[in-house]
Amino acid sequence: MKNSSQTSFFTVQRVFSAPKASLIAAAVATSLMLAACGGGSASDAFDTASTVDAASRNTTAFAVTSPAANATVSGTVTVKGTTGSKWAKVSVVDMTTGNKVARDATPANGSFSTTVDTTRQVNGNHTWQITATDSTGGTRSVQNVSVVVNNTKATTPTTAKIFYGANGHNNEGGAYDISSPALQLSQLQDLGVKMYRNEVFSEWGANKLAGMAKTMAAGGVTVYPVMLMGLDFNSETDAYNAGYQLGVWTATAYKYPYYEVTNELEADALVGNVDGVYPEHFDNTKFQIARGVIRGMIAGIKSVDTNGKIIMGGGAWMHYAFDQMLANGTQPDGTTGHPVVNWDITAWHWYSDQGDITNACGGTGCHDILATLQQLGKPIWINEFGVRPWYGTDQQIASYLVGNQMMAQFVAVASKYNIQALQTYELYDDPAGGEGAYGLLMNDGKTPKAAYTAFKNFVAANPK
Structure with missing residues (x-):
């Protein structure tokens, strides 16, 4: 939604983006960070x-x-x-x-x-x-x-508590500055939401989100950070060090049960208008820098908090070759034996203009995105899904949100693909000039839209 990234037949818009000033601060490297480099090896x-x-x-x-x-x-x-x-x-x-x-x-x-x-x-x-x-x-x-x-019992006791969630932008202003954490908590509780995803891109932002996480936890809602960073680095080592610092800041501010490393970063590494289903669809240098950011974030988190689970930053559209290369220790130039990245949960994003997530069609043909992600061997979180504001009226948007190519479909196939969480984008509309009217509530932070009622009723009718 910010900084549009055109891919194949659809526009996958950037939901979260990190201010460059924060990237400069995060890029301060020390010899201790260099010593911490590791994050996997060819032997993995x-x-x-x-x-x-x-x-x-x-x-x-x-x-x-x-x-x-x-x-x-x-x-x-x-x-x-x-x-x-x-x-x-x-x-x-x-x-x-x-x-x-x-x-x-x-x-x-x-x-x-x-x-x-x-x-x-x-x-x-x-x-x-x-x-x-x-x-x-x-x-x-x-x-x-x-x-x-052959395991017949694939779910965990915590799955029911985290299945439904929402996105927020508490470090980016707008209605999130107008509404207190207590008001947001009451709205999330009314919706039946148990998870609340918010961005972190600086030490200040990490500390701010930590305060909200404490308030939300007391009310039964789990906040987790999505850590933002771009590709503006000269080398994989520089990227690693910057990611490491942000990981340390985030985990030091609050020990979360989950940490998401990057957001749609794979889209920035594409070589053009391609699907992202093959390694050669990615720029080799950009992929290496992205890998450095991700490895650094994970290492920084784990240096402070060894218990938190790592969510591989939400990918978009059909760009799954990026995650496959990270998992296999390969890269776009075809070489092998590179650092293997390990994570606990694979996150993905899906929007109304992308159609059926089990039969997504682009220049390379049609693909079952969920089946491909499942082969990575991790639980899947669809931690951004939503309807483009230009889709139609508020009522048409609400109907699509809970319909058979979005929430109804995700719930129906959850056990088949091991989908363990769904998080709608987003709680509030953005202000004029922002990402758009994606919210369940208007930009005043208090007026529900048709999507609010539809989402709430769906959750109540489909408990997880």
Whole structure:
């Protein structure tokens, strides 16, 4: 909505943007931040060596004895086997996502054992690549085990409390300055909302949002920050350091249960009017800088708060190749072995002009966005959805908001795709000259629109 970014057949408008002055402040790097760099390494990514290469290695003393090939698994599964004396570390990577799925095991007495929590994986066929590495890290032995994950209980006790939410702009003025936190809380409670997403782009903003989070928590609403930053950096290292500082500021101000790292940053890395479904749809240098920002934010958060869950910043339209590259340690130039980014929840944005999220059509054809995101192996949050203000009358907008290509559809397919939260955009209309009349209430902060009533009634009729 701010700073329009044209993609394929639709205009994905930027909802949150960070003032450049805050980026300059956030870019102050210290040697301590440089020392903190890490955020993943080539060893986190799956081994793409050919079958011939793998067969030529010395695997005599390394064998996986459990699970058996093609076993059906659920819950917590033990991965174990024999190693002899050659191997110093054994890791397990799900080749479907490229993510590690178990703690590295240190062999003892000629054997190894570790566990995989399969409830964190999507039901279906998976190939686990189990790799033994010697003490130098230079020699590997690889065995692949195919399994079928089948967990019938995919939800968590907290899912019901966080399913419905809303977006706010409490660090960007307008009606949010007119309305007190107490008034906003009462409105959110009336709507049945449990989650409230707001931006952070500076130390001052982090401290301001922390005060609101405390007020909201006392009333049963969870606030979480979406951390904003652009690509105005000279290198991935500079971007990392700036992201790290903002992560530290945000987590120091308040320990949130969730932290979202960036907002539609992938759109800024596109090479033009492309769908974003292939790595080559992204600029390599911009992707590296974006990766630095994200890695830095996560490292900064985790240096202060090791418990908060990381939400991968809401992507938009069909730009899912960006997240795939982050998860796989790859980049647009086709090279591999780059830092792998790990997160807990994948966020996505969807608006009325984009049509059906399970059959989105662009220049590359039609795609089931939710099915592709699900392959990343994380719960999905649709943490921005809304109807363009020019769609029609207030009543037409309200009907679309709760209709079968938005809220009704999202709820209907939630269990299929592991959608755990929906957050409408937004609570209040923006003032004249702002992003537009997307709100459930007018810009005075108190007058409900037709969408307010429709949203409230839908939530009441579809409890989660």
